[in-house]
Amino acid sequence: MAVSSVGFQSDDHELVALVRVGRIEAFDPLFVRYHGRLVRYLTYRTGDSELAADIAQEAFLIAFQDIGGLAEDRAFGAWVYGIARNRLAMAMRRRAVRQMLSLDWLLARGSPNDSGLQESDMASACLDRDALSRGLEALSPILREALLLHSLEGFTAPEIARIVGISLHAAERRISRAKQEFKRQHECLNQEHAE
Amino acid sequence: MSDERCDVSDETLVAYGDRYLPTDQVRRLDRHVQHCHACQSRLRAFREVDQLVRTTAMPLPKVSDQAKLIDLLQTRGAGRLGPHFARNSIAAALFLAALLIVLASPLGQLVGLSLGGNFGQSGEVPPRVDLGKQIVLEAPSPGAVTSAVGPSPLTVTIEGFDFGWGDQTQTASSTQPATVSAAPGMALSLPNLGATTHNFSIDALAINVDILPGETVTVMLPDDTVAGAYEFYCRIPGHKAAGMVGTLVVQ
Numbered sequence: 001m002a003v004s005s006v007g008f009q010s011d012d013h014e015l016v017a018l019v020r021v022g023r024i025e026a027f028d029p030l031f032v033r034y035h036g037r038l039v040r041y042l043t044y045r046t047g048d049s050e051l052a053a054d055i056a057q058e059a060f061l062i063a064f065q066d067i068g069g070l071a072e073d074r075a076f077g078a079w080v081y082g083i084a085r086n087r088l089a090m091a092m093r094r095r096a097v098r099q100m101l102s103l104d105w106l107l108a109r110g111s112p113n114d115s116g117l118q119e120s121d122m123a124s125a126c127l128d129r130d131a132l133s134r135g136l137e138a139l140s141p142i143l144r145e146a147l148l149l150h151s152l153e154g155f156t157a158p159e160i161a162r163i164v165g166i167s168l169h170a171a172e173r174r175i176s177r178a179k180q181e182f183k184r185q186h187e188c189l190n191q192e193h194a195e
Numbered sequence: 196m197s198d199e200r201c202d203v204s205d206e207t208l209v210a211y212g213d214r215y216l217p218t219d220q221v222r223r224l225d226r227h228v229q230h231c232h233a234c235q236s237r238l239r240a241f242r243e244v245d246q247l248v249r250t251t252a253m254p255l256p257k258v259s260d261q262a263k264l265i266d267l268l269q270t271r272g273a274g275r276l277g278p279h280f281a282r283n284s285i286a287a288a289l290f291l292a293a294l295l296i297v298l299a300s301p302l303g304q305l306v307g308l309s310l311g312g313n314f315g316q317s318g319e320v321p322p323r324v325d326l327g328k329q330i331v332l333e334a335p336s337p338g339a340v341t342s343a344v345g346p347s348p349l350t351v352t353i354e355g356f357d358f359g360w361g362d363q364t365q366t367a368s369s370t371q372p373a374t375v376s377a378a379p380g381m382a383l384s385l386p387n388l389g390a391t392t393h394n395f396s397i398d399a400l401a402i403n404v405d406i407l408p409g410e411t412v413t414v415m416l417p418d419d420t421v422a423g424a425y426e427f428y429c430r431i432p433g434h435k436a437a438g439m440v441g442t443l444v445v446q
Binding site: 024025027028029030031032035036037039040043044049053057060061064132135147148150151152156157158169172173175176177179180182183186 | 205206207208209210213214215240241243244245247248249251252253255256391430431432433434435436437
């Protein structure tokens with residue numbers, strides 16, 4: 001790919017190609033393009049904006065270090081979201097282990113199912129409740145992820161399949177179910193509000 | 196959202212909306228949707244959800260908001276941070292301990308290194324350091340005043356934070372990059388007030404130092420530095436674009 005100049009107008013593939021040949025300044029537009037979006041997406045996933053910012057930072061550092069491993073036909077955006085998704089999963093596991101090892105947890109909780117470690121609970125407990133987060137609360141973590149990636153972040157079903165690590169058909173099914181569930185939930189909330 | 200007379204699945208409509216189906220299939224669906232009220236209704240519902248999500252979502256975090264968030268993280272302690280930062284903290288502690296041992300030893304005295312950064316308070320010439328042009332001196336004191344004039348006339352302080360240089364309150368709300376004046380032979384004291392690792396680089400002077408969160412790195416400007424304006428920035432990907440860039444004017 002013939003690329004020479006770095007600009008905020010350059011597309012992702014051009015910028016990635018420049019970074020690969022040592023033009024590290026080409027990573028700046030990629031960071032600016034995706035960092036804020038990624039933090040917001042992770043905030044909706046976790047309900048914890050601090051954790052979201054931390055994971056986003058980690059994801060970009062890993063992306064920069066491993067950019068040579070990014071397949072040429074793969075979009076940078078979907079790739080960095082996939083990295084962040086893995087880091088989030090690791091963070092959730094660590095949090096779960098820490099809480100399970102805590103004596104307070106053993107005393108306070110009757111069973112592991114009540115551990116409060118589900119993303120859905122995290123989101124409702126911590127996030128400032130805007131209109132979107134209220135609608136998201138009714139969705140399972142799997143459907144919430146699909147809705148955020150498709151409706152908010154604008155990824156296509158094939159990109160989401162790669163980010164999440166599922167088949168294309170599964171991604172399409174999750175997206176359609178998520179939208180149906182979200183619409184139903186939103187209508188219920190509106191109805192309750194009217195009453 | 197389904198219609199018994201229509202055999203187009205919701206999954207197919209997702210694919211149709213995303214426009215990645217083969218052209219001939221898209222054309223068939225175009226013709227079908229034109230006459231199928233059920234498909235029109237489902238596609239409309241999908242679009243309404245997209246629009247609803249986008250219009251009600253929280254705004255994208257701004258850099259200044261992120262800086263406030265990082266401040267909050269710092270006050271709550273490193274335990275809230277991820278493993279990356281934990282690893283860095285351990286490495287920093289080990290490095291600092293090793294450095295203190297060297298500085299306290301006769302060898303440290305022999306090569307002219309000393310603890311403390313207030314060079315010039317009694318008029319002495321600041322020690323020249325050849326160990327990669329950097330020594331870790333001290334942790335930044337909380338609430339330290341940011342100023343182009345450092346703790347002594349021979350030290351200039353440039354605070355780094357997430358993501359900018361200089362005075363946080365001014366730089367975070369301003370699009371103007373920081374400008375700092377200094378003279379050859381002066382020490383640049385570089386506290387990192389952010390929660391992430393930063394870097395201070397001046398390419399023209401071959402200065403390139405990493406600064407761990409909560410640490411201060413001091414860099415000596417060579418005595419033979421040519422007067423002029425030098426760009427300084429954070430080399431960590433994305434940080435320069437986010438605002439971590441400024442100009443050092445050597446007079």
